[in-house]
Amino acid sequence: MELRLYDTLTREKRVFRPLDSARVRMYVCGPTVYDFAHIGNARPVIVFDVLFRLLRHLYGAKHVKYVRNITDVDDKINARAAERGVPIRDLTEETYKNFKDDVAALGCLEPTVEPRATEHIAEMKTLIERLVESKHAYVAEEHVLFAVSSMPDYGKLSNRSLDEMIAGARVEVAPYKRNATDFVLWKPSKPGEPSWPSPAGIKAPGRPGWHIECSAMSWKHLGEVFDIHGGGIDLVFPHHENEIAQSRCAFHTGAMANYWMHNGFLQVEGEKMSKSVGNFLTINDQLDHWGGSVLRLNMLKTHYRQPIDWTQTNLKEMGRELTRWTDLTQSNSEDDQDGVRTIVEALNDDLNTADAITQLRGFYKSKNVSALRVGMELLGLSTDPKSIQGRKHKRMYVEAGHISITGQSVQLTIAPGSIEKLIAARNSARSARNFSEADRIRDELATMGVVLKDSKDGTTWELAR
Template sequence: MNINLFNTLTKKKEKLIPINSSAVKMYACGPTLYSNPHIGNFRPIIVFDILFRVLRLIFGEDSVRYVRNITDIDDKIIDKANELKISTDELVNSTQKIYQQNLSSLSILSPTYEPKATDYISKMIEMITSLIEKKYAYVSEGHVLFEAKKFKGYGSLSKFSLKDIISGARVEVADYKKNPEDFVLWKPSKTNEPHWDSPWGNGRPGWHIECSAMISELLGETIDIHAGGIDLIFPHHENEIAQSTCCHDKKMSNFWLHNGFINFKGEKMSKSLGNTSIVNDLLSKHDPAVLKYSLLTTHYRQPLDFSNDLISYSENIINKWREHIKEVNSKELDSEFVNALLDDLNTPKALMRLQQIIANIKKDKNNDDLLAHFNNGLSLLGLNPSFNKTDLKLDKEFIENMISRRQEAKKDKDFELADKIRNELFKQGIVLEDTKNGTTWKKN
C-alpha cells in the first residue's frame, strides 16, 4: 500500500516514502489552550488523526510516532489569565480538561506523545544558544532574534520573498530588531508574567521555537510529515523551518501538510469574529459521530462551510447507518474505500463509498463481506455512532473557584472583574444566580 499526499513544500501530490518505515515520524501543531476549542481548532485534529490511522494501517500500529503538542504559554493565554486574575496554569488546566473530554468523545486516538511546551524550555534554550553561536541569531534588549535573511531558504514554504514579507506588513516593526522580518526566539517577561531563567535574563520563549524544540527532542532532526492549519504556513511554519534547519544543518520535514479554514456563513471562523462554535457546546447537542462526519464531508485542503444544514444532513446519514452497526469477525476492508484515503486522504470519496456499501447491504441483507467492509470502514475512521449524546462532565472545582473569586471581586468593588467572570462562565455553558444565601450555578 502506498499513500500520496499533497506537499505544500513542492505544491505537488507525492508518494510518501518514510525515512524509516518502522518509525514513521509525524508532528501536528496542537491548540493554544486559552479558551475552549472551537470547531475550527478541531479540524486539523480530526483530519490528522485520520492520517495517523491510515499510516498505522499501512506501516503497522507500532511503526508510527505521532506528536501533537499543547501550547500552554503564549500572549493570548497570559492576557486571558490576567483578565480573569488567575494563573496561566489554572487557565490551561481547566481548558485542558474540557479539551481532553472532547478528544475522547470524538474518538481521536491518543498520539504517541502529547507534550506541553513549557516542559521543553531547556531544549529551547539549547537550540537558541546554538543559533546565536552560529550567528543566525542575535541578542538585543533582553530579546533573542532570528535574522531571517541569513537563512537562504527563508520563504521556501510560503513562497514569500523577503520583499513580499516586508512590504505586505506581515511582520511587526520594533526598535530592538535589526530588520523588520527578524522574529523572536526569546523575549523578556513583564512583571507578573510566567518566566524562566536563561542566559539572556528572565523571560519566555517565542511561539515558533516551542514546536522546533519539541520535534527535535521527541522525534529527531528530520521528520517525515509536519502538519497544521493553512494559517500556520506563514510565519509559524516558515520560522520553524528556519530555526531547525540552521540549528541542525538538516532538512526539517520532508512533507508539509495543511488543512483549509472552516467558514461559517461564508466568513472565516476565528475567535475574534465571535461566530465560533465551541466543540464542547456542539457535543452536548449532537452525536460526536455526526460532528465528525460533517467535518469529513469536505476534502481537508478545501475550505469547509459549517452550518446547521450540514449538521442535519450528517445526522440523517448517521441515523440511517445505525441499524447496520454490527460486531464483525473479519478485519477486511473495502479496497475502493481504502484507495480513496490513500489518495491524499479523500474522505468525501471514502464516505460516498460507505454509502454505496450501505445501498448494497439493503439489497443483500445477510452479506457478511459487505457488513464487514462497512463496519471496518467506520472503525478505521473512528466514526462509530455512540447512540447517546455525550454527558459532559463539568470541572466543578474550577467553577466554584471562579465563583468565590467573583465574590471577592464584588467585595473589593471590582465589578468589572466580577462581570468578566460571570461572562466567562456563561461562555462555558454555566449560568450564575445570585441569591440571599450566596451564588448558585446551573448548566445553561
C-alpha cells in the same frame, strides 16, 4: 495504490516514503491552552487523526509516532489568566482537560506523545544558543531574534520572497530588530509572567517565543528531520516558515520535515467565524447539540485541503445518514476485509475522506454490513447509536420498567419488555392485515405514554413529551 500525500512545500502530491518505515514520525501543532477550542481547531485534530489511523494500518501501530504539542506558555494565556484572576497553571490545566475531553468525544486516538512547551525550555535554550553561535540569531535589548536574512531560502513554504516580505512588512517594527521580518526566539518576562533563566548571556529572566517551542519539541521527540509536519493552513506563515528556519539553521539540514500538510479553512454558515459576528462555535458547545461522530463525519465529508462550510443543514443531514449506518451495523456479520481495502485505497489518495464516505454510502446501499462497519471504524466513526446524539439531548435509560430522562426519573406503568412484546404483536397484526388490532395496540401504548415510530427499518418507541 501506495500512499500519496500533497506536500505544501513542493506543491505536489508525492508517494509517501518514510525515512525509516520502522519509525514513521508525524508532528502536528497542538492547541494554545487558554480557552475552549473552536470548531475550526477540531479540523486538524480530526484530519490528522485519520492520517494517524491510516499510517498505523499501513505500517503497524507500534511503528508510528504521532506528536501533538500543548502550548502552555503564551501571551494569550498570560492575558486570560490575569483577566480571570486565576493562576496561569490552573487556567492551562483546566483548558487542557477540556480539550482532551473534546477530542476524545470526537473519536480521536491519543497521540503517542503530547509534549508541553513548559517542559521543554532546556531544549529551546539549546536551539537558541546554537542559532546565536552560528549567527542565525542575535541578542538585542534582552530579546533573542532570528535573523531572517541569514537564510537565503526563507519563505519557500509560503512562497514569499524575502525582499517582498521586507518591503511589505506592515507590522510595527520594534527598534531593536535589524529587519522587520526578524522574529522573536526569546523575550524578557514582565513581573508576574512565567519566566526562566535566559540563554545567550542575557541577565534578565525571560520566556520563549511561540515558534521555537515546536522546533524544540519536534526535535526532542522525533529528531532533527522527520516525515510529516501538519497543521491548519493559517499556520503556514509565519509559524511553520519560522519553525523550518529555526530547525534547519540549528541542525544544518536541508529539511525539517519531508511532507508539509495543511488543512483548509473552516467557515460557519458561509461566513468567517468571529466572536463579533456571533457565529463563534466551540467544539464543546457543538458536542452539546451533536454527537462526536456526527461532527467528525461532517468534517470528513469535505477533502481536508478544501475550505469547509459548517452548517446546521449539513449536520442534520450527517446525523440522519449516521443513524441509518449505525442501525445497519447493529446486525450480525462476518468480518469482510474488502471494506478495509476500499477505504484504504481512498485514503491513500492524499487522504481522500470524501471518496471514502462515498464508498461507505455504497456499502450501506448494498447492505454490506461488515464493509460498512470496518470502513466506519477505519475513519474513526463510532458504530454506537449513542454517538449520534449531543450531550444535551434527552437521553432515556431504560431499566426494568423504570426510565430516567437526563436525571429525572419517571415510573413507567409498563415494563419495557412488555412494550417490545406489544410491538411484536402489533407487527404480526399488521402483517395479517388486521389493522384495527394494530391500531388498538398502538392506542393502548399511547394511553401509557409510549409513542411508536414506524420507519422502513422497523418500529421504535419513545416516551410521549
